[in-house]
Amino acid sequence: MTSQCWSCGTPDPQPFYRLRGIPISSCVLLDSRAEAVEFGTGDLELCFCEACGFIQNDLFDPDLLDYSQDYEESQGFSPTFETFAQGLVDRLVERYGIRGKKVFEVGCGKGDFLSLICKSGGNEGLGIDPGYREGRLDPDIDATVIQEFFTEPKPELTGDLICCRHTLEHIQPVGQFVDLIRRSAAQRAGSVAFFEVPDTSRILKEGAFWDVYYEHCSYFTLGSLGRLFRAAGFDLLSLRTGYDDQYLLLEAKVRDSESSHPVAAENDLDETRTGVRSFVRATEKAIAEWERRLDEAKASARKVVIWGASSKGVAFLTSLRNGDVVEYAVDINPHKQGRFLPGAGQEIVGPDFLEGYGPDLVIPMNPIYIEEIRADLARRGLTPEILAV
Numbered sequence: 001m002t003s004q005c006w007s008c009g010t011p012d013p014q015p016f017y018r019l020r021g022i023p024i025s026s027c028v029l030l031d032s033r034a035e036a037v038e039f040g041t042g043d044l045e046l047c048f049c050e051a052c053g054f055i056q057n058d059l060f061d062p063d064l065l066d067y068s069q070d071y072e073e074s075q076g077f078s079p080t081f082e083t084f085a086q087g088l089v090d091r092l093v094e095r096y097g098i099r100g101k102k103v104f105e106v107g108c109g110k111g112d113f114l115s116l117i118c119k120s121g122g123n124e125g126l127g128i129d130p131g132y133r134e135g136r137l138d139p140d141i142d143a144t145v146i147q148e149f150f151t152e153p154k155p156e157l158t159g160d161l162i163c164c165r166h167t168l169e170h171i172q173p174v175g176q177f178v179d180l181i182r183r184s185a186a187q188r189a190g191s192v193a194f195f196e197v198p199d200t201s202r203i204l205k206e207g208a209f210w211d212v213y214y215e216h217c218s219y220f221t222l223g224s225l226g227r228l229f230r231a232a233g234f235d236l237l238s239l240r241t242g243y244d245d246q247y248l249l250l251e252a253k254v255r256d257s258e259s260s261h262p263v264a265a266e267n268d269l270d271e272t273r274t275g276v277r278s279f280v281r282a283t284e285k286a287i288a289e290w291e292r293r294l295d296e297a298k299a300s301a302r303k304v305v306i307w308g309a310s311s312k313g314v315a316f317l318t319s320l321r322n323g324d325v326v327e328y329a330v331d332i333n334p335h336k337q338g339r340f341l342p343g344a345g346q347e348i349v350g351p352d353f354l355e356g357y358g359p360d361l362v363i364p365m366n367p368i369y370i371e372e373i374r375a376d377l378a379r380r381g382l383t384p385e386i387l388a389v
């Protein structure tokens with residue numbers, strides 16, 4: 001089967017990593033363990049484009065996913081994440097004068113970020129997302145959300161700031177999508193686009209198997225993200241990593257000249273190629289290490305939980321042969337508690353549950369939350385071993 005790069009169109013991106021039968025969605029929450037373990041699966045084959053550095057799951061089938069389902073992606077309950085989000089908002093408001101302006105957010109989820117930027121800058125907000133739920137927006141702000149996918153340019157679907165966070169990695173035709181964003185931005189003079197996606201260079205380097213999952217069909221590094229936007233007719237205003245180098249942050253505006261100049265941060269193609277070559281071995285090593293730890297925990301009857309009932313948690317648990325040693329997934333988001341993780345089947349509990357349960361080993365699904373988790377546990381008089389992925 002021949003394919004082409006969804007970003008630059010170059011034929012035959014090179015396959016380098018395969019997974020069979022992984023849960024097709026890792027943010028959909030189920031009402032029972034039986035439903036959770038029976039959840040639908042799909043296959044993954046990551047392919048690398050030598051021309052632009054973009055990585056795609058060539059076996060991705062968008063028809064398997066339904067983003068209007070009970071999808072809970074909100075991260076807005078962690079103080080660490082809220083501090084990060086507020087920092088982003090302050091920067092965008094200050095740097096681009098986003099005060100009393102119109103903010104358009106594509107893939108706004110439950111509207112947490114849209115609420116924040118409307119409140120901070122006194123802005124008017126418009127969001128679009130098929131997974132939005134009525135009543136989740138801050139009632140004190142001037143914002144509305146359309147429950148649809150963003151598929152065609154319309155005069156009202158634009159803004160002085162166009163935000164798109166943790167959405168592009170879910171999209172297959174990324175070239176067409178960024179072109180749609182450019183047409184949307186071009187309707188309003190001076191419009192700035194802000195994009196945030198996971199950084200794949202870290203995933204490749206660390207063999208982070210918990211960061212590869214079905215919903216993420218598109219994987220970017222600074223270089224491939226910058227090249228995609230420049231090819232679509234944008235000038236880059238800023239291209240950097242953030243959130244402990246876990247995310248890529250891009251700010252761009254529609255280019256008004258013919259020529260386009262790469263920025264220094266794009267120069268990572270050799271590094272990406274090296275990461276792609278070593279990724280399979282790095283994931284095998286990381287998986288073997290976690291399986292050994294869970295075997296040891298089981299042998300000594302230690303109680304193990306993961307912290308973070310997210311996509312990372314699902315990918316982590318379903319990649320290990322002994323993921324069932326982990327009894328519960330802890331999450332501070334009350335909308336997740338009492339539900340079950342797709343594929344893996346663990347019940348999601350709140351931190352309160354741990355007071356009676358008394359875990360011996362807590363595995364945070366993101367090292368950035370270690371101190372927040374340690375403090376939460378200490379307040380409850382709990383001092384389990386904490387070992388992050």
Ligand SMILES: [Zn+2]
Nearest residue numbers: 005008049052
């Ligand atoms: Zn390409």
